[in-house]
Amino acid sequence: MKSYSARHICELLKGELVGDTTVAITAPEQIERAKEGQVTFIGNKKYEKLWAGSKASVAVVNNDIAIPPGENRAFIKVSNADLAMSQVLELFAGDPPVFDEDIHPNATVHPTATLGAGVRIGAGCYVGPGVQLGDGVTLYANVTVLDNCTIGKFTTLWPGAVVRENCHIGAGCILHPNATIGADGFGFRPCPERGLAKIPQIGNVILGNAVEIGANSCVDRGKFSSTILGDGCKIDNLVQIGHNSVLGRFCIMAGASGLAGSVTLGDGVIIGGSASIKDHSTIGAGAVIGAGSGVTGDVPAGKTYLGYPALEARTTLKQWATLKRLTEGKV
Known part of the structure; x- marks a missing residue:
């Protein structure tokens, strides 16, 4: 003790x-x-x-x-x-889980993968062709890293995390259990012959340094080019980041919030729990989106938006106060 x-x-x-x-x-x-x-x-x-x-x-x-x-x-x-x-x-804090041996015999590591010094790979992991793992990378049990991915120094992937092909993870990152990086973006279009035609998602995901992705969160690959999270972003559990979104540095997204496709967040944006951001919206640097809010357009830098649809917080609070007075028969 x-x-x-x-x-x-x-x-x-x-x-x-x-x-x-x-x-x-x-x-x-x-x-x-x-x-x-x-x-x-x-x-x-x-x-x-x-x-x-x-x-x-x-x-x-x-x-x-x-x-x-x-x-x-x-x-x-x-x-x-x-x-x-x-x-x-x-x-x-206690010590992290122990590895009896650096590369577990039940792990599958492709012969073309490159492993830096001190890499540890747990039981049931799969490391695909052309993967590059930097010094000190740790993959706990049942992690999957597919073809041609790179993972920077001292990054940790907890059990069940998946990094799909051609994605790039920076140094000092943490991917919590069952986080998925690089799944297909949600792209479909009506098609007379097939009902819904799937739009190929041929881009990737790039995570900067010191990014943390919570359990069961998803960062989708770009339709083309990249979905990008800047250095120091912290993403809570059960968060969805849509294809081709771009986050600046040190953004925070709380649990169950989501970005639709092609959303842009400036540096230091804070997204409250269960908030949702419409596709192609831009949230300026330092802006705050309140929990449960629904953003349907751009938000200026440094502003706090609240409500559904989200408006500047002072406006939303005035609306709520007026509605309260109306329901109480005071107006």
Whole structure:
């Protein structure tokens, strides 16, 4: 069991220790469930009231915390408690699953594939012709990487992930279980002879560096050219990214959201859970799309849009307020 003193954690976070405790810290936990010997955090003053009922020995808190920690308990004051807790979680994180041997005997690796130093490939994996795996790449069990793909250094693919032919994954990426990169884009047209004619999808997918794709999420290949995700994009579980979409750097898409084909996101765009974006729309850099919203056109940079159909948040909130008054008979 890992164990640290409050002072050790404070030094790691470069924070200010208020109070102190002789209790060794063995795990992090949320404030309502924390027990003695655990560290929690208070990321907003409105949660100060929970501290009195918590059994935690230490809390990482924002600098504006106003309450005392109490006897044999301590606060570690930092400028951003949410961010600091990510370091605490790293401190207590367990080791990743173990490989008894670098290349499992039940893996299939084509003789023309190129493997960098320290590559690890688990049971049931398939690595196709012409694939290039950079140094330190890890493929857990039952991963499929098809022909002529490249995967950059220290990228990890968790079980069941699929990278289809001719796609390119950057360095330091994470593909969570059953993520699919490079499936066909959704392209069909009415056809008198066949009902619906399938449009060939002959492009690929390019993921930049440090991209993370959540479990069961799909990034479709381009009809032609590429579907592109810029460096640092973070995609949640159950997200759909349509063919020929282009995401800038450090975009975030929350669970069950989706982009139709040929959507463009500028740098730093945030898409809330279950939001949907119409094809050929452009969302400007730094824009925020609220959860559950339906975007039917372009969104200017830096704006927050909300609702269905999505409008600038202030307009949507006014509409909701007016509707509420109408239903209550106050208008």
